[in-house]
Structure formats: C-alpha cells, structure tokens
Amino acid sequence: MPEFSVAHLAHAVGGEVVGDGSRAIDGVAALESAGPREMSLVANRRYIAYVPATRAAAVLIATEFVDEIPGTLTQIRVANPHAALRGILLLLYPPVHPEPGVHPTAIVAENVQVGTGVRIDAYSVIGSGAVLDDGVFIGAHTVVGEGCEIGMNTVLHPHVTLYPRVQIGAECVIHSGARLGRDGFGYALVDGEHQKMPQVGGCRIADKVEIGANTTIDRGSIGDTVVGRGTKIDNLVHLGHNVRVGERAIIIAQVGVAGSSIVGDGAVLAGQVGVSGHLTIGAGARVAAQAGVIGDVSPGETVSGYPARPHREALRSQAAAFRLPSLLKRVRAVEKALLRRTKEAPDPGK
C-alpha cells in the first residue's frame, strides 16, 4: 500500500496543514476505527463528536467546521472535503489497471474490431460485428451481442449482458448483471392473446455513465432508449423502452421508469421511485424516495409521495393526516354542540 506524508496529501488536494505535516499516512478510515497511520475526515457536523477519541494521524476538515474541532489533531483544511477525499483516496488506493490482452477462453467473433490496450477476460463472448474501442475492459463471463459498440476505456464488469446493437460511450462503467438492450415489454392484443411487438429500436448510453449491478435498460420499440452523458444509475434500476434520460442525472437503487418517459438533465430520482409512462421529469427536478410519479414534474421542482406532488404540499398533507383522528373528534364535538343548542334552545327565530 502506498504511503504519503500529511503535507504531501494536503498539497495534492490544495489543502492547508495545521499541525504535524510529517506524519505518515497509508490509509483512510472512519474516525472511530482509524489507526495511527490512517487519516479520517469530518465532512458533516455530526461527526465532530468523534474527534476527541479518534486515533487517526490526521483529519480532513471542511473549512467551515475548523472553529468547532476540539483538541490538537493534525488537520488538512479544505473547502470541498468530498473532492479532497477523492484525491487522497486515489493516491492511497491507486486503481488497478489490468493488463491488456485476450484470455484464451474468450470467444471473439472474427469480424470484431478490437482497439489497443483492450482486455477481454475469461469466458466472455463477443458477437460478430462488435466494436471495442481502445482501453475497453470486458470482465469475465460478459456477453456482448452482435454489432454492439463500446467506447474508449469503458469497463464492463463480469456477467454483463449486452443484447445486439447496444451502443455504449467512452469511460462508462457497467456493473455485474446489468442487462442492456433487452426487447422491451410491448404487446399487441390480437385475438385475445398478447402478441409480442417486435422491438426494433436501439439502446444508446453516452459517455461517463455508470450503470449499477443487475440494472435493466430495455431497447426502444421504435427509436432508441437513451441515457445521457455523465448520468449515474444505481443497482436494480429498470428503464423501460424509449425512456430518455438526460445528462448528469442521478437515479438511485430500485427506481423504475416506464416506457417513453423523459428524465431531464441533472434530475435526481431517489431510491424506489416509480415513474409512469409517457411523462416528463423536468431538468433539475428531484423526486423523493418511493414517490410515485403519475404526471409531469416541472424543472427544478421537488416532489414526493403517491401520487407525487410538490414536496411542501405533500408534507403539509402528511402533517394534517397525522391530526386526522383528532380532527374527527373535534368535528363530532362541534356537531354535538350545535345539536344540543338546537334542542335546549329552540331557534329564537322561530
């Protein structure tokens, strides 16, 4: 494992050292578990309480918290601790780049184009007409269908399936068990039977997209299913046929987006969100966990609940729901009061 001084790490991430910059660091750990050669971080106010007892050699601290940190622990102060942490992790845990080469058990069709620096691991199967650009990594057991195209430095982990003619951009990461380009869920009702509608569209993934384990993205029925540049998709997500996701969107685990819906640039769909078909989620919109979206969402809006509606409104309505049982009692009391008065004091107007 590599080892660096606190001062070296601070310099690498543009931070300021306060304390002993000469201490040696060979790892990063949480405050409560870090050892004397590890550094830790305080990116969130709630972790300040763990600082006094930590054995860490140094701590990465957001500038905004420096006045609240007790004791004399060596610090690296930075404005953006997450970005700095990323830089430090990349130094201490340098990514392993497997050697290029084609494993003898890989089955690569004759007319596949393979760029330089490509690695194709054991038992993978690359279909005819596929194009693997420079630096592509194909994990063990991954199946790349006929005519697929994979961009530079993209990594397919083991056990991925690409159905035929899927296009993936550069610098993507596709995790184990992802299934891209499956024939979508479309049927025509003919003579009382569901007859499969041929799914002749494509599945296009732009550059710098990450797709989680066991996630499924169906191909288009007519026209393509599309995921935009820089979008990150977590595990067990489902995107139906002809869904179009914009750039830099975040789609968290177990989200499902039904056919032909559009997810705008920078939108965030939290875990287990469901989006019905043929809807538009505007750019920068945020959908809270488990929300069920059955209508369009405006750009920048935050929605929650089922059916999803503006978050403030949903919160007010939830708060009111809590008070429903007592409200019922109050209405009953009001009714009784009115009734009593009517009986005891006959309407003076009569």
Add this chain to the structure above:
Amino acid sequence: MPEFSVAHLAHAVGGEVVGDGSRAIDGVAALESAGPREMSLVANRRYIAYVPATRAAAVLIATEFVDEIPGTLTQIRVANPHAALRGILLLLYPPVHPEPGVHPTAIVAENVQVGTGVRIDAYSVIGSGAVLDDGVFIGAHTVVGEGCEIGMNTVLHPHVTLYPRVQIGAECVIHSGARLGRDGFGYALVDGEHQKMPQVGGCRIADKVEIGANTTIDRGSIGDTVVGRGTKIDNLVHLGHNVRVGERAIIIAQVGVAGSSIVGDGAVLAGQVGVSGHLTIGAGARVAAQAGVIGDVSPGETVSGYPARPHREALRSQAAAFRLPSLLKRVRAVEKALLRRTKEAPDPGK
C-alpha cells in the same frame, strides 16, 4: 434490410391505402424522426400534432382518427393499429433464427434429451436428465439445472439460471438474468435460529410466457409455483414460493408477489406493485402502479394506493387529503365561531 411498397404492407395487414401506394418502405420510425423511406404511425390522438412536419413516406392510422389528420400524407388505415404495426414490423425486421447446433464449449450432460433444430450456445451448461424439445434456443452462459424440461421453440437468452427440475412450456421467452426455481424464502424458527425449510416443490411455466431480465421466480416449498399460459412478466419481478399466476396476466417491472398468493387470469399488476402472501387477486383485476395489496381483490376490480382499495375510493380519499390543510382551518373557524357565540351571547335557554 427488406423493402416493401406501401400497398404491399397495407395488403399484408388488411389495411386501406389512401394516397400513393407505390412508395418504397424499409423501416418504421416515430413521426418526428422518420425519413422518406420509413413509415410511421398515429395510434394515439396526441401524436396527430406531429403529422404536418413528418418526413415519413406514409403513416399507419387508426380508422377513428382519419378525419383529424391534416395534409396529404399517404395513409394505411386500419382498425387496430397495434396489431397492424406488429405485422409490418415482422415484415420489415424479420426475426433472426440462429442456426441449430451445439457450440463446442457447451457442456451437455450425457443423458440430456435434445430435440431437432435445437441450438445450444457457448459456455452453456445443461444438467443431467434435462429435456430440450425441438427448436429450443439456449443462450450463451445459460445454466439449465438437472431434470429441467423446456418446451418447443422456447428461447432462453444468455445468463439465465434454471435451478433443478424447472418446467417451461413451448414458445416461451426467458430473458437474461432470470432465476427460476430458486429455493424459496422459508424458515422454521428452531432454538432461536432461522433454519431453512427444505423447498421441495417445483416451478412450472406454461406455454407462451415471457419472463423479463433479472426476474426471480422461486420454486414451491411443498407443491409448485405456477405461471399460466400467455402470461407476460417484465424485468426485476419477484414471485415467491407457491405463487400461482393464471393465464394471460400482465405483470409489469419490479412487482413483488409474496408466497402462496394467486393472480387470476388476465389480471394486470402495474409497476412496483406489492402483493402480500396468501391473497387472491381475481381474474381481470387491475392493480395500479406501486399499490400495496394486503387483502383479496375481487375479479374485475381496479385498486390503487396503500393499502390498496377500490380506485375510485382511493382517488376520492386522495383528493380529500389535498384539502386537509384547508379543512383543518375551517374546523378551527367553526370552533371559534361556536365559542365566540357562547361567550358573547350567553345561551338563551339559560
């Protein structure tokens, strides 16, 4: 790619040509992206607006919309545009039937029965005693457990797992990553530990069933888990042990059905629906997306929400929930009005 005249396609699907039937068609695309050798369709009123600007050579139109279509675009008029589209797509994009044969890397146990016209792709593993009927296709890397039976012309895509003794009918399609016949989630609490209950039942899939990518269908604990003829199941669905799904049901992505529940013929479970164990969803019932079913659903009924209840009732209650905050204010006003009167105008009956 095949090419046909508009007139030929119209004839093939029983449609009526209005305009130039001689134009050549070699593909189908959406109205806004179609080129001059492609045809498009208007199956839904909302797409009529795209007709004036389309470059499509012709358009498939539901008879009911013909009076609303502007311009002089060549038309194929049909009563059921989805059925007609299916016919046209099958002509223009004829399905590829892979050559029969057993890939040299496939591992087929000695006593497997293999019908005529079967294809077994690279690295697949077929366990002893399995039966593959005529025309079966086994995709790369698919594992068929001991004693499984697979009916005529059924397709298993790459990376499917069949646990031992799973039975699949004819003309089924099983997508990548589907796991059929897993030991279900059953335990006996013995001495404070969850001890696995042996799952000795089967998993039987009838004819013409489609099962989506990464879907899991557990085997029965005692007795079988069953999916009926013509039922279509989307991606990432879970069916627990001893679930029985009827014929022609539709189960959309990410649905979960807990153990021993019954889904009737023709029922529709929309995306992310959850059904608790030991329940019955009646024939033809419809369960709206994300609904949580915790009681039986009558045949033909439509339910939604959590807990799922008749859709109209759920809608009324949702609408009322929207008005809750204002209702709270109104009750407060009524209470004040009553109180004020009591104070200012002592009860006349006293």
Add this chain to the structure above:
Amino acid sequence: MPEFSVAHLAHAVGGEVVGDGSRAIDGVAALESAGPREMSLVANRRYIAYVPATRAAAVLIATEFVDEIPGTLTQIRVANPHAALRGILLLLYPPVHPEPGVHPTAIVAENVQVGTGVRIDAYSVIGSGAVLDDGVFIGAHTVVGEGCEIGMNTVLHPHVTLYPRVQIGAECVIHSGARLGRDGFGYALVDGEHQKMPQVGGCRIADKVEIGANTTIDRGSIGDTVVGRGTKIDNLVHLGHNVRVGERAIIIAQVGVAGSSIVGDGAVLAGQVGVSGHLTIGAGARVAAQAGVIGDVSPGETVSGYPARPHREALRSQAAAFRLPSLLKRVRAVEKALLRRTKEAPDPGK
C-alpha cells in the same frame, strides 16, 4: 425417493402418533393434492377445512388444533409443526451433496487456497489470493474476485459475482445472480460533474447468512458493509455501502437500504420496504411491507406506511382517511348550519 413409516417420522421429530403408525410415506404435499403415500400438515387453522377431503396418508398437526380436526385421519401431533415439518422433509428429501472436485473448465488462479471437500463447478473463475475453506461449493459460472474469503461449507449457486476481497462466513448460501462487493454509489461533485468516489471498504458476510437471487450488496466506501450471523435476505434486495445488518434479521424481497443505515439484530423488513441513509432500525423492530423509513425506528417497534410511523398510528390515520370525504360533507353542513342561524336569527347579543 426414501420411504418411512408414519411412526418412524413421528419418532424422528418427537411427535405423537394417533391412528395407524405403520402407513408408508414417501412425500409431503398440500392437503388438497396429497396422494395416499404422502403426508400433509395443518399448521394454520384455515386449512382444517381441507382435512375431510384429503387423500393424504397422515397429517402433521399442531397440538393446539387437535380438538378441531374432523374424521379419523392418522395424525402426528407436535407442538411446533414447522420445526417438525422441516425434520420430516430432510428425511424424505435428503439434500444432495455434490461430489468434491474441480471441473476441468474452472479457472482457479495459482495462489488460491482450496480446502478439502471443495467442489468448483464448470466455467467458474476464482481470482488470485482467494481462500475457499473446507466443503465450499462454487456453482457453475460463478466469479470469485481476487482475495475473497469463503468459509466452511458455504454454497455459491451458479452465476454469482463476488467483487474483490469480499468475505463470506461459514454455512452461508448465496443464490444465483447475487452481486456482492460492488463499488457503492458515491460521487463527489467536481466542476459540475459527478466524479466517482473510490470505494475502498469491504463487504463482510457472517456465518449462516442466506442471500437471495439477484440481490446486490455494495462494498463500503471507507469501512465495511456488514451482514450479521444468521440473517436471511430474500431476492432482489439492495443494501447500499456501509449498511450494517445485525444478526438473525429477516429482509424480504425487493427491500432497499440506503448507505450507512443500521438494521438491528432480529429486525424484520417486509417486502419492498425502503430505508433512507444514515438511519438506525432498532433490534427486533418490524417494518411492514412497502413502508418508507425516513427516520430512526426504536427497538421492538412496528412501523408502516410512508413516511413510516408506528403501526397503530398509521392504521388510525388510514381509517380516518377513508372517512375523509364524509368528513368534508359534515364540516360543510356544520358551516351552513352556523351561517343559517346567523342569518335567520341575528345574534341575540347584538
């Protein structure tokens, strides 16, 4: 298939025979489908109605129901019918232990430690530095990453992926398509792009854990993701980075737990539950199906709904919601009554 007398089975599970203990039994089936050489069970009062018509040779009955069982069917009476059923199933359907050995197509790196009695099936790939303890079973096509450790008698079914350095205890069962140790979903926003945060933590699964098909458990970002001893996890579950699940917990299908949350010992998360990040579900807590947990749950508490709250409270609020439309009407009537009186009978105080 083995065959035993009713008396032998009763003796094996500590039950009492009432009726003909000499009858031969070779299987277990549901009351309505059992044949004359099979036994069945009544573990639940609702199945008593099926007893009169059953063809079963004998029936396993919970002591508490014996007075309600009609007819003269041979019985095995026990206090805990599930535990007894388990014992009987293990006798009648003895688990198959595959022969030890390494399939010639398995790729095992040179420095892998392989214990005695290990079986490594076709096309599996074992990365360098991995440790497989005695009796481990590696199913076909399973990929074990570099440096993984797998404890005694643990079973990995076909098509499992272990990312590097995953640790699994003894006597675990990992089902097909499970993905353990994936790099978690963490990004730092740098210059408007989501940059992957290196995920340098581990993924540790303790002894006697079962993990369902297509379930995903991400590795920790810093520090480990942990699943405790005896915990059982169903299909299609997602556990995010740094989640810590205690011992003997039950996590049912399609549950999602976001990063850094803690699930206490013996807690039960029912199907499709979602848990937000950085929360604590107390020991023995129960979360009802589809609930959305957005705050801590106290030990032993039962919560339901979205947002999850104590189950009684949620039920009361649901019941009140049913009555909302009528409540609206009642408030309107009260308002009218007040208004009418004000108009018809001018306030006497004036």
